Amino acid sequence: MIKIATWNVNSIKARLPNALAWLESAAPDVVLLQETKCLEENFPDMEIGDLGYNTAVVGQKSYNGVAILSKHPLTVEHRALPGDESDEQARYVEAIVECGERPVRVASIYLPNGNPTDTEKFPYKLGWMERLVDHAQGLMDLEECFVLGGDYNVCPTDADVYDPEGWRDDALCHPETRRRFRTLVNLGLTDAFRTLHPELHRYSFWDYQAGRWQKDEGLRIDHLLLSPQAADRLAEAEIDKAPRGRPKASDHTPVWCTLED
C-alpha cells in the first residue's frame, strides 16, 4: 500500500512544526506540497529528512513554490509545466517515485488562482490549465500509474462550494475554469476523493476570514487526479481536517489516498 497526500501549507517555514507533526502522525509515503513560499536553498530539507523523506523542491522567493516528499527514492522528471518557457512561476514539479517493482509518477501542482477575472490573471490561469491538459494527455499515452495532485484552485461543481451563488463568477468556479477542469478529467482521470465520497459539501480549504472554518464554509479545491492504472489500485481517500483546526494552521488541509500494491 502506498499513501499519497497533497497539502497547500501556506509557507513551509511558518508551518514547519505543524507539518512535521502531521507527517509523523499520518505517515504518508509521498506528500505533494504547495505554496512553500521559499527558495530551494531555504527549504527545510534537514528537518523533513529526519522523518525519512527525500525531497524534490521547486521554489521562488515569497510566492508559490511546490515540493514532493517521498520515503522512497525519487527521480525528478519536470521542474516546470511544459508549454511556456517564459513562465517563471514555481507551480509544478513532477517525479517518479520508486516503490519497489511499482513506480508511481507524481506531480505537485499549484494551479493559478485567476482572480480578479477582469485582469491578466484569469487568462493566465486558463492558459495554464490548457498546458496541463496537453501535458496530461502525453502522460496518459504512457499508460502508467500516475497521480496529479495539488491545489487546483478549482471547485469542480457547486457541490464543492459552501455558497455557489456567491461564488458563481469567481475564478475558482467560473464556467471557463470548470470547462477546462472537465476536459482534464475527461482524458480519463479519476478524482480520488469524489469517487469514494458521494456526499456533497466536503471541503479542503476554509478562508481565515469571517469564521469560515468555524462555520464549515469552505471550498474543495485540492485534488488527487489518478490515471486509470492508479485508479485501479485506489483503496481509500480522505480529507484530514485535523491540521486545519490546530493553532497556526494553513487555510488548506491535507487530502490523501492509498493505492494497493
Added chain:
DNA sequence: ATGCCGGGCGAAGCCCGA
C-alpha cells in the same frame, strides 16, 4: 463590503491569497 485573517518582506504598511 471597501475588510475581516495570515504570510512575506522587512521593520510600517503594502501585496497577495481564495
